[in-house]
Amino acid sequence: MYDRELASRQAELERDILAKVRQAAPDGIPFGILYEQLVIEHFGHVKTGAVKKGVKTLVRAEKVCRENPRTHAKLEPHELIQVPVD
Numbered sequence: 001m002y003d004r005e006l007a008s009r010q011a012e013l014e015r016d017i018l019a020k021v022r023q024a025a026p027d028g029i030p031f032g033i034l035y036e037q038l039v040i041e042h043f044g045h046v047k048t049g050a051v052k053k054g055v056k057t058l059v060r061a062e063k064v065c066r067e068n069p070r071t072h073a074k075l076e077p078h079e080l081i082q083v084p085v086d
Helices: 002-023 031-041 050-060
Strands: 080-082
Touching (some): 002 031, 031 050, 031 080
């Protein structure tokens, strides 16, 4: 039961990440601002690190992209998260 609820909340968080990045298109949104907005909205609903995990999951699924995909694994506050350009 708990795992299903956690997965549901993580999926909701990922939908919100995608919506905020699309809303900020075409320039994207700095990860720090995205993080602050989502932590406030999802406080108490997801685990610590869920926003970072959600962004990385969406990057791997190619639904969003990082400003510089060759950077290290850590998401920096100033790094832009964008909608991929085909």
